[in-house]
Amino acid sequence: MSTTSQASGLATTLPAEHIRIAVNRHTEPFWQAAKERRLVAPKCSDCGTFRLPPTPFCPNCQSKAVTWVDLSGEATVYSFAVIHGIPGLPDLTVVPVVVDLPDAPGARLVSNVIDIAPADVRIGMRLRVDFRPIADGWMLPVFRAA
Template identity: 55%
Template structure:
């Protein structure tokens, strides 16, 4: 006998509950997000992508960075289905994902997925960026089923 759980629609976490901090290595990512542009840190010398951004390229140790605009699509690498809001413990279905970013080989991003039922999310699912306003005027990239 197989039991299938039904969770219903996956939602992004409420933006007013999310705050970020930036540093010189991450600020270009967040500034691009404010413009609804998805980007990833790329070494300006060897071309290696890295997310999260870091001061040095793990491939060639260069400090030179560039931030190309990506297509805004990705593939789900991993996910979990959560049923409680982490801020207040209320019932709330959200699906945190790790996605492989199209146009940035090797770069992965943590986000949420929405626009579908939680039980429909699967590894290999194609998603497209969706923007969520968060605290202090920042914008968070999340994803919707493509």
């Protein structure tokens, strides 16, 4: 975490040592791509439906066939919240966002928007993916204003 972001009131993420992810055979391709600073989404190989978060089967046709598609990293804010302080980190400002991914129609991803004043975040705002190191050598996809 950037102490500058925390001290200035700009949105950031939880400190890296506080973020743990769950990896299984359905989510590992997502996290492995993030380690390579790539954003990917699973797409049903049978009906073409994108699905995030990754699931064992397609919510549209129940197929287990999946293809992982590289995305551009562009996104727009669908929804967001502003959180000022959490237990043990009272000066932290976090802006969790739900983003639409234009090159994965129908898929939405929950993440954080960083390095922006929370008052400047808007529904429909254009974002670009970035990656932050977290615990256990993984990378967390986060978003910045485009």
